[in-house]
Amino acid sequence: MLRPSIALGLAIPCVLLLAGACGGSSSAGPSKSGPRDGDAGGTQSGLSSGLPCDVDKILADNCRSCHAAPPQFGSPMPLLTWDQLQAPAATDPSKKVYELVAARIADEAKPMPPVPNARLSEANRQAIADWVASGAPRGPETCGNTTTTRPDGVSCTPSLSLAPESEWEMPEDAGDEYVCWGVDLSQEQAAHITAFVPVIDNTEITHHIVLYEAPSKVSGVPTPCSAGSAVTWRMVLGWAPGVKPLELPPEAGFPISTDPAKPTHYVAQMHYSNPQKLKGKKDKSRIDLCTSAPRQYEADVMAFGSQDFTIPAAPGQGGQYSIDCALTVPSAFANLHLFAAMPHMHKIGVAMSTTLTPKDGGPEVDLGTMPLYSFDAQAWLPINATTKSGDVIRTKCSWTNNTGEPVRFGEKTADEMCYSFTMYYPRIKSSIWSWAAPASGPPIGATCK
Numbered sequence: 001m002l003r004p005s006i007a008l009g010l011a012i013p014c015v016l017l018l019a020g021a022c023g024g025s026s027s028a029g030p031s032k033s034g035p036r037d038g039d040a041g042g043t044q045s046g047l048s049s050g051l052p053c054d055v056d057k058i059l060a061d062n063c064r065s066c067h068a069a070p071p072q073f074g075s076p077m078p079l080l081t082w083d084q085l086q087a088p089a090a091t092d093p094s095k096k097v098y099e100l101v102a103a104r105i106a107d108e109a110k111p112m113p114p115v116p117n118a119r120l121s122e123a124n125r126q127a128i129a130d131w132v133a134s135g136a137p138r139g140p141e142t143c144g145n146t147t148t149t150r151p152d153g154v155s156c157t158p159s160l161s162l163a164p165e166s167e168w169e170m171p172e173d174a175g176d177e178y179v180c181w182g183v184d185l186s187q188e189q190a191a192h193i194t195a196f197v198p199v200i201d202n203t204e205i206t207h208h209i210v211l212y213e214a215p216s217k218v219s220g221v222p223t224p225c226s227a228g229s230a231v232t233w234r235m236v237l238g239w240a241p242g243v244k245p246l247e248l249p250p251e252a253g254f255p256i257s258t259d260p261a262k263p264t265h266y267v268a269q270m271h272y273s274n275p276q277k278l279k280g281k282k283d284k285s286r287i288d289l290c291t292s293a294p295r296q297y298e299a300d301v302m303a304f305g306s307q308d309f310t311i312p313a314a315p316g317q318g319g320q321y322s323i324d325c326a327l328t329v330p331s332a333f334a335n336l337h338l339f340a341a342m343p344h345m346h347k348i349g350v351a352m353s354t355t356l357t358p359k360d361g362g363p364e365v366d367l368g369t370m371p372l373y374s375f376d377a378q379a380w381l382p383i384n385a386t387t388k389s390g391d392v393i394r395t396k397c398s399w400t401n402n403t404g405e406p407v408r409f410g411e412k413t414a415d416e417m418c419y420s421f422t423m424y425y426p427r428i429k430s431s432i433w434s435w436a437a438p439a440s441g442p443p444i445g446a447t448c449k
C-alpha cells in the first residue's frame with residue numbers, strides 16, 4: 001500500500017518539464033498567465049488574424065493562453081482570428097463571440113480573464129469596447145503579433161511526483177466533473193518538500209486543482225468526488241491556469257514522513273470542464289515535488305476563519321451575508337513567518353480577505369485577499385508577515401445565498417466553509433495544537449460577528 005505511484009528519483013528531462021524549470025526564470029511579466037506545458041497555448045506569428053492590430057495584440061497578450069486552438073483549460077472557443085470572433089457564441093448562439101467578449105471583459109462578477117488573473121487595463125478595455133461599438137470591423141494589415149506561452153518556472157528540478165494510479169476519462173456529456181485521487185507519501189531518508197509544481201497533462205479539460213492533506217488514505221484511482229471538501233482535509237495547494245508553481249522560502253520545507261506506517265495522505269481534487277462535449281478526453285495530470293535535505297525550518301499549514309456559522313435562508317441585500325472573525329495572536333503562535341495563503345470557501349462564496357493588524361499600530365498587512373472569490377479558481381497567494389503576540393488577524397468571508405435554505409459550515413457540496421489556509425514556519429509542535437485551532441472559535445480560535 002505504500003507509495004504505489006510515487007516515481008522515486010524521477011529524472012525528468014528538461015524538455016518535458018516547464019521550459020522555465022531548467023533555464024531559470026523567463027522574461028514573463030509578473031501578472032501574465034499562461035499554460036505551462038510546451039506550446040499548449042499555441043504560437044502563431046506572421047499570419048494575418050484579420051483583426052485590427054491593437055485588438056489582436058490585446059487578445060494575444062491576455063486571452064490566447066486559454067482561448068487557443070484547440071481551446072485550453074475549459075475555455076469554450078479560440079480567439080485567434082476575425083472569423084472566430086464573428087462566429088455565434090457557444091453559450092448563446094443568438095450573439096456573436098465579439099459581443100460576449102465586450103460583455104465579459106467589463107463583467108464585474110465574472111470577468112475575463114478569469115480570477116485570479118489580473119483584469120484588463122482600462123485602456124485595453126476601452127480599445128475593445130470602441131472596436132465592438134464600431135461593428136467589429138476587419139483590420140487591414142498583417143500585425144505579426146506573436147502569442148507567446150509564458151512558462152512559469154521553478155529554480156529546482158522535481159525528484160518526486162504525486163500522480164494518480166490511472167488516467168481519468170472525461171465523460172462526453174459531463175460539463176463539469178470533480179475527481180479525487182490520493183497518494184500516500186513517505187520516504188526512508190528525512191527530506192523536505194521545497195516546491196509544488198503542477199504538470200498539466202490534458203490542458204483542454206483540466207480547469208483547476210486543489211491539493212489536500214487528509215487524515216486517512218484516499219484511493220489512488222481517480223473517482224468522482226463531492227465538489228466540497230471534507231472538514232478534516234487541510235488545503236496545501238491551489239492551482240488555476242495562470243498561477244505559478246509554489247516554491248517555499250529557502251529556509252523552510254514541508255517534512256516528508258519517514259514512518260511508512262504513518263505516511264502523509266495527499267488528495268488531489270481535480271476539476272475538469274468539458275464545455276465543448278469532446279469525446280474520449282483523458283487526463284493524467286500530476287503534481288511534481290522538488291525535495292531537499294531537511295532545511296532549517298519545518299513549514300506547515302494552519303487555517304484562519306471559522307467553523308461555526310450559519311448563513312441565513314434569506315439574508316438581506318441580494319442574498320449577501322458576511323462574517324468577520326478576529327483572532328488575537330496568543331504567545332503560542334507569535335514569531336511565525338507567514339508566506340502563502342489559500343482562501344477557501346465552497347460554491348456560494350463571493351469574497352474573502354484576511355489581514356493582520358499589528359499591536360504596535362503599524363500598517364495593516366494583507367494575508368490573502370480575493371475580492372472576487374471563485375470556487376473554480378482557488379489559488380495560493382504570496383504573502384509576507386511575521387506574527388507578534390497581541391496582533392489581530394481578521395478573516396472576512398462573504399456569501400450570496402439564494403438557495404432559500406440556511407447554509408451551514410460542513411463538507412457537503414451544499415455546505416460552506418470559511419478557511420484561509422496559511423503556510424507558515426516554524427511548525428508548531430505542541431501536541432494539543434491542530435491546524436484548525438485558529439478557526440475553532442474561543443477560547444483558542446477567532447471570535448466572529
Ligand code: HEC
Nearest residue numbers: 062063066073074075076089090091100101104112113241
Ligand atoms: C485562464 C484561462 C482564460 C483566459 C486567460 C481567458 N479566458 Fe475567457 N474563458 C475561460 C473559461 C474557462 C471560460 C468558460 C467559463 C466561463 O464562461 O466563465 C471562458 C469564457 C469566455 C467567454 C464566454 C464564451 C461564451 O460562449 O459564453 C468569453 C467571451 C471569453 N471567455 C473571452 C475572453 C477574453 C476576451 C479574454 C482575454 C481578455 C479571456 N477570455 C481570457 C478561460 C480564460
